[in-house]
Amino acid sequence: MLDHHLAELFQAASDRDPDRLFACVPRLYEATEGVDEASLSAVAARLSELFDLVPPSIGARLGVLAGALVERGADPMPLAGPLVRGLTEHLELSARFAAAWRSITGEEPPEPDDDDPEWTVTVAARLSGIEEREAFGLADAWALAHLSSMPVLSILQLSPRVRAELPGRDRLVEALSAVLDDRDDLEWLAGLLSVLDEEHLIVLHRETGRGFEIVIGGMGDNFQLHTLLADAVSGPASEGFIEGVQPEFGWVVSATDGPVPPEADSVSGQFNLVDANGKWIWNEGIPASIPLLEGRRVVVLDPPPYQRTWSAGRRYPMMRATVRMERILPADEAAAWMSRIAPEGGFTN
Template identity: 70%
Template sequence: MLDHHLDALFQAAGDRDPDRLFGHASQLYAASEGADEPTLSAATARFGEVFDLVPPGIGARLGIVAGALAERGADPVPLAEPLVKQLTGLLEQSARFAAAWRAATGEEPPEPDDNDPEWFVGAAARLTGLPEGEAFALADAWATVYLAHMPILSILQLSPRLRAALPGRERLVEALSAVVADRADLEWLTGLLQVLEDERLIVLHRESGRGYEVVIGGIGDNFQLHTLLADVVSGPSEHGLIEGVQPDPQWVLAASDGEVDPDDLDPVHGQFNLVDAYGKWIWNEGVPADIPHLDGVRVVVLDPPPYERSWSPGRHYPMMDGRIRLERILPAEEAAAWLSRVAPEGTPD
């Protein structure tokens, strides 16, 4: 049944008929309800081939359907290359739009409205000095880049494999960096591209002298890291763990793979002050990728909290499961060696 809709979709793309194209895309999504994972994944892999047949503005709208199929359970990996390629091209054109707009008007680039056809016409008309076709293409990119980034948000949250090895990542990051100062609506993607996968941390509890090696993945910010670290190192002292720091299990679920519903939970209470190997505070508002390395590994020191901290439970990226695994408890001499090399707690930056 899905193949029938896909055949019609490709026929509409070949006929350059966007109304039929979007109609068949909607029908495909409706027909996919209840399909099993292999059926969804096969259809989605084929769907990914349509992006080479359509202009980027149309592809950006089709990408919403592709991301929705991934959220419904399809393997997102085959979608990554065409979606990243499309988004990167639109970001690069958006950077050119911003530069052309400033050169032509002396103003900051405007907030786009991709639902108003007159916006494209008016914005393109103000890009004086550019051929009409190029001006319209740049205005179209500026307006549709937000839509194009939405399915990337979905597939990155859903797939640790893509977070670890995203096709075209370097060019995408460069293109995103060139426009994100003008496009605050793209900042969530910037953060998602920084998420660490299978990253080893050395965690040191200065007060007890104990140390731990953990592996993290899918953690969107240091609020989430703080909660999960407190959980993984808590336990009986005789087992080499830390007593009295166990967070509420519901906080842990909300930070890992449980339901994200902060309204139903009490605020999380911080158990530690996180400090890096150089004595600087690790702010909860930051991300694990901000934590500096010491000899090739990120080091987190757990110090007593200087004051009471609390925050809403949950995950910054609700579709992404946060993971932390205790690999080993460091032998006492190894923990002592690490602690001898880290700086005393300093003042916050």
């Protein structure tokens, strides 16, 4: 049955019949319900070949199906290439659209609307001086950039391997950077492209002088980092851990990969996170922004200057956060790291 639906899709693409193709999409998706991951992955691998056979605007809509299959358990790697390539092309055209729009109209680029087919026609008509087909292509890319980003958001959240081996990453980052100031709806993508995996942190507890090497991955912001570091270093002082900072179990589950109960209490901060230079590590930031010291990101755990609370959960709900206590640093090594960091309150001149 799955082969039949795939054959329908490919035939519609070959016949250049978008209406028939889009009619096939929901039938294929429905047929994958309850299918094992191996079969889903086979469908995804076959689907990855379809993107080269259709125009970019159709590819953006096929991408939604691809992302949905990955969310059901399909291997995302075969899809990563065509999805990233299609998104990157839309972003590059979007940058050209924004520049042309400002130059021709003197206005800021309009809010895109990929649900209204007339929107693209109306907007393209205002790009006077540009050939009609090119103007339509630029406006269409501007409208479809967010839709193209959706399956990439899915595969980045669900697969550390995709995050590590993302094809075309440099070109994608460059294309995204060119439009990000104009497209708030793409900030989630920018955040995911900055996620660290298998990142070794040096974590120092100033009050006790204890130090830890902790490996993190899949964290969308420092709210998660704060909660999960507190959990990682909590334990008996006799075993080298920190007592009295254990976050509630539900907070840890919600920050890792579990559900967020509707009645969940606010998370309370256990520390003030500080970098090696004495600057506060704001919870609203991301781990990748923590500066390096001798090739390692250093997090200092200071007492909280006031009570901080925030909502339980994760910025990226499909992404599983990981924290691994690699080792408790020997006292001399912890002291050596402590000697390199700014004193409490930062360096003074």
